[in-house]
Structure formats: structure tokens, C-alpha cells
Amino acid sequence: xxxxxxxPTPVPENIRQSMATPxxxxxxxxxxxxxRRARELLLEMLGMDEVVLLAxxxxxAMESAVTNLTSSKILTINAGKFGERFGKIAKAHNIDYKxxxxxxxxxxxxxxxxxxxKADSSIDAIAIQISxxxxxxxxxxxEIAKKVKEIxxxxxxxxxxxxxxxxxxxxxxxxxxxxxGSQKAFMLPPGLAxxxxxxxxxxxxxKGRGFYFNLASEIKKQRENTTAYTAATTLIIGxxxxxxxxxxxxxxxxxxxxxxxxxAVRKALESIGLNIYPKVSSLAMATIYHEKTPEIRKLLKSKxxxxxxxxxxxxxxxxxxxxxxxxxxxxxxAWVLNSVESAMAELDLRKFDGxxxxxxxxxxxxx
Ligand SMILES: *Cc1c(COP(=O)(O)O)cnc(C)c1O
Numbered sequence: 001x002x003x004x005x006x007x008p009t010p011v012p013e014n015i016r017q018s019m020a021t022p023x024x025x026x027x028x029x030x031x032x033x034x035x036r037r038a039r040e041l042l043l044e045m046l047g048m049d050e051v052v053l054l055a056x057x058x059x060x061a062m063e064s065a066v067t068n069l070t071s072s073k074i075l076t077i078n079a080g081k082f083g084e085r086f087g088k089i090a091k092a093h094n095i096d097y098k099x100x101x102x103x104x105x106x107x108x109x110x111x112x113x114x115x116x117x118k119a120d121s122s123i124d125a126i127a128i129q130i131s132x133x134x135x136x137x138x139x140x141x142x143e144i145a146k147k148v149k150e151i152x153x154x155x156x157x158x159x160x161x162x163x164x165x166x167x168x169x170x171x172x173x174x175x176x177x178x179x180x181g182s183q184k185a186f187m188l189p190p191g192l193a194x195x196x197x198x199x200x201x202x203x204x205x206x207k208g209r210g211f212y213f214n215l216a217s218e219i220k221k222q223r224e225n226t227t228a229y230t231a232a233t234t235l236i237i238g239x240x241x242x243x244x245x246x247x248x249x250x251x252x253x254x255x256x257x258x259x260x261x262x263x264a265v266r267k268a269l270e271s272i273g274l275n276i277y278p279k280v281s282s283l284a285m286a287t288i289y290h291e292k293t294p295e296i297r298k299l300l301k302s303k304x305x306x307x308x309x310x311x312x313x314x315x316x317x318x319x320x321x322x323x324x325x326x327x328x329x330x331x332x333x334a335w336v337l338n339s340v341e342s343a344m345a346e347l348d349l350r351k352f353d354g355x356x357x358x359x360x361x362x363x364x365x366x367x
Pocket of ligand 1: 058059060082131133162181
């Protein structure tokens with residue numbers, strides 16, 4: 001089965017092998033050297049001032065960012081399940097919040113956010129997805145961050161980059177916290193969260209809040225190449241392995257390849273009459289709106305051994321999402337596109353003539 005969901009992504013064989021070594025103790029110079037390397041590579045990759053690794057899924061880093069970086073009120077942007085989650089986190093912690101809602105295909109409105117900030121001076125943090133995976137949507141985070149900082153540089157910009165980290169070069173110039181997760185573009189198993197922080201964010205953390213997700217305790221320990229509690233040693237070993245590999249490949253090269261492939265895939269899907277769902281597409285995935293989504297996905301799975309993601313809630317049966325994160329073999333994505341076209345032919349939606357593959361290949365070669 002080809003796993004083509006936008007998280008989890010497949011774990012390459014060499015990375016799996018690197019994690020198959022005997023467990024080492026986390027309070028040893030041996031592990032501290034590995035941890036140091038993970039920090040170095042992440043700081044270089046992200047360009048942030050500080051980085052924290054948490055033994056949790058991505059949501060743990062979302063929660064720690066919200067609780068440690070909000071003092072009075074947070075503005076959350078809800079254009080899907082993950083944006084909604086920021087509001088739920090605030091609510092669970094009795095943190096005052098205001099939520100702006102958008103359709104799942106619609107990017108956040110910069111002016112609306114600016115007006116909200118101007119109208120309510122108690123807002124001291126904003127949480128938004130760079131790529132909202134629910135609808136494969138890209139928010140204009142850079143522009144929002146820039147405008148907000150012009151009004152008040154002390155407002156913390158919390159960016160959920162779980163499907164942006166390792167996908168595109170994130171412009172962190174006005175961002176205070178950027179969140180990543182192991183199971184997306186890092187091609188690792190789930191269970192490790194990454195949190196990049198600006199100097200301003202580190203200052204705001206101060207003594208930190210909460211217990212397990214108290215960033216002050218973690219920052220203190222992690223600067224000494226250890227963790228406050230038992231580190232996710234196996235995942236961190238895998239992280240160093242993949243980061244070294246991506247570093248050799250070149251991060252810029254990774255971003256260029258991902259962009260080129262993402263655009264070629266979208267073009268190919270459109271060439272066979274499919275419609276892209278989001279008004280502004282995230283590079284992490286191709287999201288197609290189609291009434292026959294359940295039938296298409298079923299055929300992809302049963303006949304072509306391809307697993308793509310469906311939608312959630314109101315979009316459960318009307319969108320499907322094809323992953324574009326990580327190192328993907330051209331032959332595999334070509335197979336996926338061929339399978340989508342074949343499935344459409346079998347459902348009498350169009351004739352099969354190899355258009356998707358031709359357009360994809362032309363786009364990759366002639367671009
Ligand atoms: C996958 C994902 C998350 C994190 O979910 P976890 O299941 O906690 O790892 C958060 N935000 C976005 C945009 C995601 O795609």
C-alpha cells in the first residue's frame with residue numbers, strides 16, 4: 001500500500017533502520033551528543049533563536065505555545081480542525097480567546113485581523129496555521145505577522161507549521177513560535193513535537209506555565225542537551241538521521257523539489273477535470289473537491305493500493321487529499337496520478353488517456 005496521506009507520511013527504510021538500534025539511556029554523554037546535533041540542525045533549518053523538542057504529538061507543542069506565550073488574551077484563526085484546536089486549547093486552560101472563523105477553503109483576512117488587534121489591546125498572542133491541513137489551505141501568515149508586529153511588536157505570533165516545516169522555507173522574521181511534528185515532512189513515526197522560538201518568545205516564557213509542557217523547564221534543560229523528563233530517544237535518533245540526510249540533500253533543494261512537484265501534481269489533477277478545493281493551496285498536499293470522493297478513494301485503495309486521505313466533518317465525503325511532503329519518488333506520485341485517472345474512468349467520469357501522467361511528467365521536465 002502506498003501511503004499518500006498528508007501525515008503520517010512513510011518512514012524511509014534507512015531511517016527505520018537507524019531507530020532499530022538498542023535503546024540507550026537518555027542521561028548519558030552518548031545521547032547528549034545526539035541531542036546536541038538535533039538542536040544544531042533544527043536551529044539551522046528553522047533560523048529561530050531557540051528550539052524545544054517535546055515527547056508528544058504536534059498538539060503538545062500547540063498547547064505549550066498557547067499556555068506559555070499568552071498572558072491575557074489570544075486571537076485564534078479557525079479555518080479548519082487545527083485552527084479550531086487552538087481555541088479549544090485556550091478554552092481548556094481558561095485562557096481568554098477570540099476566534100475568527102473562515103470557510104475551510106478561505107485564507108484568513110489580513111485586514112480583519114489587523115482590525116481585531118486594533119480594537120482589543122488585551123490581545124497579546126495570535127495563533128494560526130501556516131498550512132491548515134483540513135482543507136489543504138495556505139494562510140497569509142507572513143503578511144499577518146508583519147502587519148501585527150507593526151501595530152504591536154509584543155504580540156506573540158504562534159504559527160502552526162506542522163505541514164509547513166520541511167515543506168517550504170518559512171519566513172520567521174515576524175514569527176515567535178513555529179510548531180512542527182515528526183509524522184509530517186520529517187517522515188518519522190508520530191510522537192515528537194518541535195517548537196522553534198524567537199528570543200522575544202523565550203523572554204515572554206519567563207518562569208513558564210503548566211508542568212509537563214512548561215517551556216521554562218524545557219528550555220533550561222535542552223540548552224544543556226538534555227530534557228526535563230525522559231526524552232523520546234528513539235525518535236530523536238531518527239530525527240538526526242533524517243535531518244543529516246536532508247541537510248546533505250540541501251534544504252533549499254528540498255523546498256524547490258517540493259514546490260515543483262506540488263505544482264505539477266495540481267496541474268495534472270486539473271488537466272483531468274478535477275477541482276482544487278482551497279482558494280490558496282498549501283504545498284503540503286493536493287486537495288480535490290469531488291462528490292464521488294468515497295468511490296474514488298475506495299477504488300484507489302482496493303484496486304491500486306493507494307491510500308489518500310478523505311476530509312473531516314462537513315467535508316468528509318467531498319474532498320480527498322494527496323500528500324506532497326517529504327522525499328517522494330516521482331514514480332510513486334506518477335502511479336498515484338495514473339490511479340486517480342483510472343479510477344475516474346472506471347466511474348465513468350472521463351475516458352482514460354494518460355493525460356494526468358503526461359501533464360505531470362511534462363511539468364516536471366519542462367518547468
Ligand atoms: C497533523 C497536524 C497537527 C497535529 O496533530 P497531532 O495529531 O497532534 O500531531 C496540527 N496542525 C496541523 C496543521 C496538522 O496538519
